[in-house]
Amino acid sequence: GAGVSQSPSNKVTEKGKDVELRCDPISGHTALYWYRQSLGQGLEFLIYFQGNSAPDKSGLPSDRFSAERTGGSVSTLTIQRTQQEDSAVYLCASSARLGNNEQFFGPGTRLTVL
Amino acid sequence: GNSVTQMEGPVTLSEEAFLTINCTYTATGYPSLFWYVQYPGEGLQLLLKATKADDKGSNKGFEATYRKETTSFHLEKGSVQVSDSAVYFCALSLRANAGGTSYGKLTFGQGTILTVHP
Numbered sequence: 001g002a003g004v005s006q007s008p009s010n011k012v013t014e015k016g017k018d019v020e021l022r023c024d025p026i027s028g029h030t031a032l033y034w035y036r037q038s039l040g041q042g043l044e045f046l047i048y049f050q051g052n053s054a055p056d057k058s059g060l061p062s063d064r065f066s067a068e069r070t071g072g073s074v075s076t077l078t079i080q081r082t083q084q085e086d087s088a089v090y091l092c093a094s095s096a097r098l099g100n101n102e103q104f105f106g107p108g109t110r111l112t113v114l
Numbered sequence: 115g116n117s118v119t120q121m122e123g124p125v126t127l128s129e130e131a132f133l134t135i136n137c138t139y140t141a142t143g144y145p146s147l148f149w150y151v152q153y154p155g156e157g158l159q160l161l162l163k164a165t166k167a168d169d170k171g172s173n174k175g176f177e178a179t180y181r182k183e184t185t186s187f188h189l190e191k192g193s194v195q196v197s198d199s200a201v202y203f204c205a206l207s208l209r210a211n212a213g214g215t216s217y218g219k220l221t222f223g224q225g226t227i228l229t230v231h232p
Contacts, residue, residue, distance in 0.1 A: 004157075031218055043203060043222035056219060091158065095218070103220065105150075105158040 002026065004106035006092050012112045013082055021077040021109045025094030032075050033095075033103060034067060038088035046090075049075060082113045116141045118204050120223035127194055127230050135189040135226050137178075137204035145206040147171075147180050147187040148220065152201040161189075161202070165209075194230045201225045 005024045013019050025032050034046040045059040049069040060066070064082075069075040079086055089110050093103040121136040139145060149161040149171070162171030167182035176191045187204060204223040 033219060035220070035222075042224045043205075043220075045219045045221065048219050050218075059219070093158075102160045102163075103218075107157045 004092055004094050004104050006090075006106040006109050008109060009107065010110045010112075012114065014114050015084060016081055018078065018080045019082055019111065021079075021090050021111070023075045023077070023092030023094075023106060025073065025075070025092070026104055027073075028096070029094035029104075030072065030097050031095045031101075031103075032069060033093040034075070034077050035091040035093065036088045037091055037108070041088075043091075046077070079111075082111075084113050087111055087113045116145070116206065116208065116221050118206055118221055118223035120202075120204050120226050123225070124227035124229060127228070129196055129230055129232050130193045131230075133189070133191040133194045133198075133228070135202055135204075135228070137187045137189065137223060139185050139187065139204075139206050141185075141206055141208060144209040146209060147178070148205045148207070149176070149178055149187070149189050150203040150205055150222075152203070152225075154200070158203070194228075196230045196232055199228055199230050201227050 007022045031050055033048040035043055037043045047054055047057045047067050051072050052069050064080045067077045089108040091105055091108045093105045095101040095103045118139045146165045148163045150158045151161045152158050162173040164171040164180035167180050170179045178187050178189045203225045205220040207220050
């Protein structure tokens with residue numbers, strides 16, 4: 001069956017522009033997570049969703065970052081006024097439900113801010 | 115705060131050598147512990163997990179034991195193969211209580227690059 005998919009796979013943008021990153025979780029998975037992987041910071045948690053609500057947004061680095069999830073499925077991570085330090089691989093994961101269930105990761109979106 | 119510390123890499127071994135990658139953690143509450151692996155060109159995937167003290171997780175010849183007394187979850191394999199070359203991440207997630215489900219979000223270590231030569 002289909003795994004977690006993310007689009008685009010690569011995104012190059014200019015400093016100051018807005019970007020949207022998309023995640024399609026595994027069908028039926030109620031929990032969805034966003035992480036960021038960068039050279040300096042390693043793998044960092046950003047936000048997670050249970051259904052369409054986000055109980056924990058504590059990892060979002062600044063108010064330029066936001067995320068939403070609609071229909072309990074697709075999620076979009078938006079970065080406004082991008083900065084060079086936003087350059088990283090953005091990973092999405094989903095699990096059947098919140099808890100000890102395995103998180104299945106997507107291939108990531110590599111964002112480069114020039 | 116909660117954190118995971120892994121041994122510095124990269125680690126380079128010959129095929130059939132014994133592997134240990136150290137992982138220690140600090141956490142408030144009741145952590146579940148995980149090892150994730152990222153093969154070249156692929157996404158992160160769960161390798162093994164343990165949800166309570168003294169549990170041993172195992173998969174593909176890899177093992178790790180949840181040691182509460184030393185707050186450790188070291189990854190071991192008796193005989194590595196070239197195909198084990200990858201980046202390995204130790205991670206934790208917290209549970210509200212000893213028997214509860216976890217909050218879900220993972221806190222990762224910095225990753226250890228393993229290269230196995232024939």
